[in-house]
Amino acid sequence: MVTEILIFVALLLFCRFLIISLRGGGRTGRAWNPPPCPPGVPLLGNLAVFLGTQPLYVALRRLGRKHGDVFGLRMCGKDFVVLGSSGAIREAFVKRSVDFAGRPYMFSISLLTRKNCGIAFSDYGPAWRGHRKDAASALRLSLKAGSVESDGHPGRSIAEKTISQEVSHLVSKMAVSDGCPINPSDMLTVALINTVCSLTFGCRYGPSDAEMKAFVSANHKLKELFKPGHPLDLFPFLKMFPSKRMRTIQEIIASRDSILQAQYQDHVATFRPDNIRDITDAFLKSMQDAGGNDDASDDVTMTEDQVVMSMWEIFAGGFESTFQTLRWALAYLLHYPEVQKRLQDEIDNNVPVGLPTWRDRSRLPYLEATVLETLRHSSFSSLNGPHVTTCDTKIGDYDIAQGTTVLCNLWWVHHDPENWKDPDNFRPEHFLDEAGKVFTPKHFLPFSVGPRFCLGKQLATMGLFLYLGGILKHFTLACTPGKKPPSLEPESSEPIRTIGEYEIILTKRESRDPVCLPA
Numbered sequence: 001m002v003t004e005i006l007i008f009v010a011l012l013l014f015c016r017f018l019i020i021s022l023r024g025g026g027r028t029g030r031a032w033n034p035p036p037c038p039p040g041v042p043l044l045g046n047l048a049v050f051l052g053t054q055p056l057y058v059a060l061r062r063l064g065r066k067h068g069d070v071f072g073l074r075m076c077g078k079d080f081v082v083l084g085s086s087g088a089i090r091e092a093f094v095k096r097s098v099d100f101a102g103r104p105y106m107f108s109i110s111l112l113t114r115k116n117c118g119i120a121f122s123d124y125g126p127a128w129r130g131h132r133k134d135a136a137s138a139l140r141l142s143l144k145a146g147s148v149e150s151d152g153h154p155g156r157s158i159a160e161k162t163i164s165q166e167v168s169h170l171v172s173k174m175a176v177s178d179g180c181p182i183n184p185s186d187m188l189t190v191a192l193i194n195t196v197c198s199l200t201f202g203c204r205y206g207p208s209d210a211e212m213k214a215f216v217s218a219n220h221k222l223k224e225l226f227k228p229g230h231p232l233d234l235f236p237f238l239k240m241f242p243s244k245r246m247r248t249i250q251e252i253i254a255s256r257d258s259i260l261q262a263q264y265q266d267h268v269a270t271f272r273p274d275n276i277r278d279i280t281d282a283f284l285k286s287m288q289d290a291g292g293n294d295d296a297s298d299d300v301t302m303t304e305d306q307v308v309m310s311m312w313e314i315f316a317g318g319f320e321s322t323f324q325t326l327r328w329a330l331a332y333l334l335h336y337p338e339v340q341k342r343l344q345d346e347i348d349n350n351v352p353v354g355l356p357t358w359r360d361r362s363r364l365p366y367l368e369a370t371v372l373e374t375l376r377h378s379s380f381s382s383l384n385g386p387h388v389t390t391c392d393t394k395i396g397d398y399d400i401a402q403g404t405t406v407l408c409n410l411w412w413v414h415h416d417p418e419n420w421k422d423p424d425n426f427r428p429e430h431f432l433d434e435a436g437k438v439f440t441p442k443h444f445l446p447f448s449v450g451p452r453f454c455l456g457k458q459l460a461t462m463g464l465f466l467y468l469g470g471i472l473k474h475f476t477l478a479c480t481p482g483k484k485p486p487s488l489e490p491e492s493s494e495p496i497r498t499i500g501e502y503e504i505i506l507t508k509r510e511s512r513d514p515v516c517l518p519a
């Protein structure tokens with residue numbers, strides 16, 4: 001039976017391969033000019049590039065050096081185009097935004113997201129536009145300045161207050177380590193989980209909460225699912241057979257639903273439209289408002305699945321990316337003590353009392369530049385989220401067919417010596433002009449660009465700034481005596497770049513104001 005199915009699939013792929021091979025020249029009467037494509041093998045195409053042991057972004061840089069900043073790949077009958085320069089990425093995502101705004105179908109992601117509900121994995125169309133708008137306005141509510149303060153300045157947003165509370169908790173927990181080596185992941189996990197939980201559904205967890213721990217460990221496995229070319233995505237019928245990927249998907253769904261579904265039910269039971277407590281309430285309000293709108297199509301209306309998946313994306317995206325980027329930041333400081341010293345001097349001179357606030361960033365340009373340099377150098381999301389073309393389109397002189405999956409090599413854009421002076425070194429100066437003011441070079445794209453750019457860009461940048469500033473105000477970071485700083489090579493070859501576990505020693509800076517728990 002299995003052999004027959006495999007033969008059938010091979011025949012299907014062969015037919016598709018023939019159709020694609022014969023397509024050149026036949027599209028519109030003029031010559032079809034596809035991007036250059038490295039030679040592949042019949043049927044499988046360039047599958048070897050996707051399944052090699054090298055990280056995909058490194059393999060794509062090697063091919064880009066030979067074929068240019070726009071080149072094609074084929075895998076089992078599917079077309080890919082790889083963009084390796086900020087110019088090509090901007091042309092695609094900004095200039096021809098709608099043409100490139102789709103999301104490719106991946107079987108495993110569809111299983112995970114209740115058939116691509118939510119924002120990040122839903123294809124381009126009215127439903128995605130509506131849900132993205134709802135999520136953006138929910139986030140805007142958290143980021144909206146609070147009432148004016150006594151000094152006439154705008155008050156802090158709910159997001160900033162929430163993050164600052166968690167920074168205070170973190171700093172007081174760190175103080176207890178008192179010079180003993182610690183793994184920063186444990187404390188950062190609790191702090192960042194509580195930041196996103198408070199914002200998303202108004203709840204905090206203790207450090208040993210079993211439900212939270214299961215959720216975090218399942219969340220870390222998410223990155224395994226994002227690599228294109230997995231057999232389960234190429235041949236969904238393989239779901240009939242037990243596999244590590246199917247087990248991972250089931251584990252993530254079980255732990256996610258045990259928390260989020262319960263939070264959803266609680267919020268529905270206690271919802272009051274005149275008292276929006278958190279992001280989940282803001283989603284429920286959109287759902288209620290759309291319910292009263294007879295013009296809203298079923299697709300666009302927020303459903304229970306849409307709300308729960310959107311909660312999860314804010315939660316999972318917000319936690320994992322900020323958590324991993326902060327771990328990179330602390331590791332860089334162990335490698336570059338002179339950057340740490342300069343940061344501490346800047347904070348001491350400009351924020352003598354209390355923790356740095358978001359409003360202080362005009363006075364803390366080196367801290368802001370360090371956050372941006374961490375995003376550039378670590379390039380957590382090395383290949384961006386995959387997009388798919390929604391119609392036949394172009395980049396430069398090349399024709400790109402509808403349905404082509406688009407991969408952007410953000411890691412390479414961030415490390416190309418054409419774009420950056422000394423790109424492999426960690427230098428916050430990459431983001432400071434001659435007057436010492438922060439600027440963002442056009443080659444800096446950690447959050448992508450165009451209609452699908454990261455929804456959490458502002459929240460993430462603010463979180464990284466406040467966490468890093470708070471930690472450095474109170475502690476000096478060092479390696480355990482006799483140990484080297486952690487390797488700056490990512491721990492695996494996944495497109496999501498994470499650094500391996502490491503230890504640090506935190507020494508209290510005695511001259512600082514005392515660490516105290518938030519009220």
Ligand code: HEM
Binds near residue numbers: 387453455460
């Ligand atoms: C260091 C932190 C972060 C980085 C580096 C990052 C990076 C990215 C990237 C590269 C994309 C793909 C954009 C594209 O496909 O063109 C993305 C999408 C997204 N991010 Fe983030 N992100 C971060 C934090 C966050 C946070 C805190 C949230 C939640 C509040 C969030 C929510 C999302 C969502 C919902 C999308 C999907 C957007 C869409 O498809 O329309 N991210 N992010």
